[in-house]
Amino acid sequence: MFNFNRCVPHELTAEDKHKRKAACLDLLRDQTKEKILDRIATCDEKWVYYNNTSLKGGWSAPGESAGSVARHALTRRRFSVSGGIATELSTTKNS
DSSP: OOOOOOOOOSSOOHHHHHHHHHHHHHHHHHHHHSOGGGGOOOOOEEEEEOOOOOOOOOOOOTTOOOOOOOOOOSSSOEEEEEOOOOOOOOSSOOO
8 A cells, every 4th residue: 555645735836736737637648548547546635724833932030930822823724634545456457
């Protein structure tokens, strides 16, 4: 089984969009030669919203308690959580 997990940013650059379009066109072209799209396994994914990119720190005098820090909003950024599917892909055609 192959594992191709990687982080995918929500907003794509123009170059990334071009690469994805080229990959899709290659798959469609190959589909006419052999049914390659029938052998692709997919999985479900869920976008989770979260942003915790910076932490605020401060100084306190000896004997004083540290001040409280407000939590960040949980809706600024999101990332994908995916679950994989184990499958055996065969190059022979089933009859």
